[in-house]
Amino acid sequence: MLYRETGQFKTSYRRDQAIFPIAQDRWCVALVLVAAYGVVPALANEYWLQAVLIPFLIYALAAIGLNLLTGYTGQLSLGTGGFMAVGAYTAYKLTTAMPDLNIVIVFLFAGIVAAAVGLVFGLPSLRIKGLYLAVTTLAAQFFLVWLFNRVAWFYNYNPSGTITAPPRTLMGIMVTGPEATAAVRYLVVLSFVVFFALIAKNLVRSEIGRTWMAIRDMDVAAEIIGIRPLTTKLSAFAVSSFYCGIAGALMLFVYLGSVETLAFDINVSFEVLFMVIIGGLGSILGSIIGAAFITILPIFLTNAPHLVGLEMRVDLAKEIELIIFGGFIIAFLILEPRGLARLWQIGKEKLRRWPFPY
Amino acid sequence: MGSRESLLSVEGVSLSFGAVQALVDVSIEVYGGEILAIIGPNGAGKTSLLNVINGVYRPQQGRLVFMGQARPRNLRPYHVARQGIARTFQNVALFKGMSTLDNLMTGRVLHMRSGLLSQALYWGRALREEEAQRAYVERVINFLEIEAIRKTPVGRLPYGLQKRVELGRALAAEPRLLLLDEPMAGMNVEEKEDMCRFILDIRDEFDITCVLIEHDMGVVMDISDRIVVLDYGRKIADGSPDEVRANPDVIDAYLGVAHA
Structure with a gap:
């Protein structure tokens, strides 16, 4: 009843092409933003911010990046962890070399370097497609992790081989390092995710996004209407890696504080890929929902036995958690192979008609 | 009609895949503002010819001249699109x-x-x-x-x-030139009529020259200004619908005779 677009007439192409053409959607998004910025930092405790929301947001950013490449351009990649590592190590090297540089610029530069690396590892995509391309991006993953392990220059010859985010301030407020409060770090990550989710949405509804999808859906036809496969695929690799690079830098500076290459190993690549598949290929919202599903559901499952008063051995609980988690993934993929975002969309379409079944 | 200027000339194009000769020394003129139909039996090389025109295949011999300029050999399809040639596919490629x-x-x-x-x-x-x-x-x-x-x-x-x-x-x-590969395949009579109307209007309203491949002879004879007939990769006829209809080679290879 409430969710209905009757009477909302679009009188210009600009209005028709808006991200949220329906007024109710605009209200919902505004509400979510107000809650995320105003209510959550005030109410959530340290544990929720540090262990749940911050990693969720960082993974959401990486998932948006991978979705641009895999979901929108159709290029399967298993190099996400590697590109995130590039971002983290670039940001670390840059800020230790130039401590006075604004930390936001450091993060953006980390994204740009990751984009350049992504461009290079995207070159095989011009010849190789599908699963075979995934194998070549796997090479990127292993090579980059190996590089950051082996070349001591990347971790400033630190004998432990780890890199630690130094404390940095933004507008006088400590945002990284051990002294930064969880609420501040949460707000920093949130701002990055909101801004870059908007940018991603703009890209996919513009010319560049349409050329990506054209390459994904029918590359021969795309070439015949004037799309260059070379520049289109490489731009997708670059933009995707840019997102992953920033996510990697945030992972180091805002979430973990101190990492070694293990934090960016192949499991990260798989996890982000699962988020994209479960959330919905070719959907920005889906990337965020998928990241929420993969990061928050295990935490919920871990705490579920306590909530219902069921006590069991820790190792047993952990294994049952994995079984249930796997079961959920299979169930959702059978229910809707095109992801949670598609379920959401179907729900909205039903809601528009309810209660009149025409 | 011969006085109109040529938009595209295909000059002596030969194309082969290994031992298979898809096109043998084919020359075709496409004049500005006309509707040209390419007909012929299955495997005659019609689609191969379209693929040569928009750069998907590179012919081993011959050259193409578009709007008075000879086309370089190493042109990719997206370059061809930039020159103003668009096309549709036999199997919908949306x-x-x-x-x-x-x-x-x-x-x-x-x-x-x-x-x-x-x-x-x-x-x-x-x-x-x-x-x-x-x-x-x-x-x-x-x-x-x-x-x-x-x-x-x-x-x-x-x-x-x-x-x-x-x-x-x-x-x-x-585009300046529109290539249509079987635009009416699998359609019913009404849909075919609609499509014919669109093709004629495209030429008249949008001023776009059309080259089409089609198997429905009724449609071809009705809407095209000129018809080129291919058989086994060779051009066997080229002319107005009436000329082509009366050509004994074409009747032999493709049209057949009515058994009353």
Whole structure:
């Protein structure tokens, strides 16, 4: 009843092409933003911010990046962890070399370097497609992790081989390092995710996004209407890696504080890929929902036995958690192979008609 | 009709795949503003000829002259598109995950100039361009009478409409030459009539020259100004519908005789 677009007439192409053409959607998004910025930092405790929301947001950013490449351009990649590592190590090297540089610029530069690396590892995509391309991006993953392990220059010859985010301030407020409060770090990550989710949405509804999808859906036809496969695929690799690079830098500076290459190993690549598949290929919202599903559901499952008063051995609980988690993934993929975002969309379409079944 | 200027000449083109000769020394003139039909039995090389014209295949011999300029040999399909040649496919080759509107907007890709940053912010030039191109696309949508399916993902459309959307995508590019590979295959009589009307109107209203491959002889004889007949990769006839209909080679190879 409430969710209905009757009477909302679009009188210009600009209005028709808006991200949220329906007024109710605009209200919902505004509400979510107000809650995320105003209510959550005030109410959530340290544990929720540090262990749940911050990693969720960082993974959401990486998932948006991978979705641009895999979901929108159709290029399967298993190099996400590697590109995130590039971002983290670039940001670390840059800020230790130039401590006075604004930390936001450091993060953006980390994204740009990751984009350049992504461009290079995207070159095989011009010849190789599908699963075979995934194998070549796997090479990127292993090579980059190996590089950051082996070349001591990347971790400033630190004998432990780890890199630690130094404390940095933004507008006088400590945002990284051990002294930064969880609420501040949460707000920093949130701002990055909101801004870059908007940018991603703009890209996919513009010319560049349409050329990506054209390459994904029918590359021969795309070439015949004037799309260059070379520049289109490489731009997708670059933009995707840019997102992953920033996510990697945030992972180091805002979430973990101190990492070694293990934090960016192949499991990260798989996890982000699962988020994209479960959330919905070719959907920005889906990337965020998928990241929420993969990061928050295990935490919920871990705490579920306590909530219902069921006590069991820790190792047993952990294994049952994995079984249930796997079961959920299979169930959702059978229910809707095109992801949670598609379920959401179907729900909205039903809601528009309810209660009149025409 | 011979006095009109040539838009495209295919000069002595030969194409082979290993031992298979797809095209043997084929020469064709396409005059500006005409509708040229290419007919012939299956495997005669009709689609191969279209693929040569828009750069998917590179012929071993011969050359193409488009708008008075000889085309370099190493041209890729997207270069050809830039010169103003658009096409549709025998098996519909739409972008299935995108809406009708987005498919047609993608057809405008060559008319877009805005940069990555402008598109990322959806501001300035990118925004102005989106609106300007949308206006042209809406003109094509009105012309093809597909207003109702503007926002529908094309994968969900019936076959006849998909063919029409594909025509729209080619038309949105504002080409000089439009190549249509069996635009009426698998359609019923009404849909064929609609498609014929669109092809004739495209020539008259949009001033676009059309080359089409078609098997329905009624349609071909009705709408084309000239007909080229291929058989086993060779051109066996070239002329007006009446000339071609009376040509004994064509009757032998393709048309056959009526058994009363």
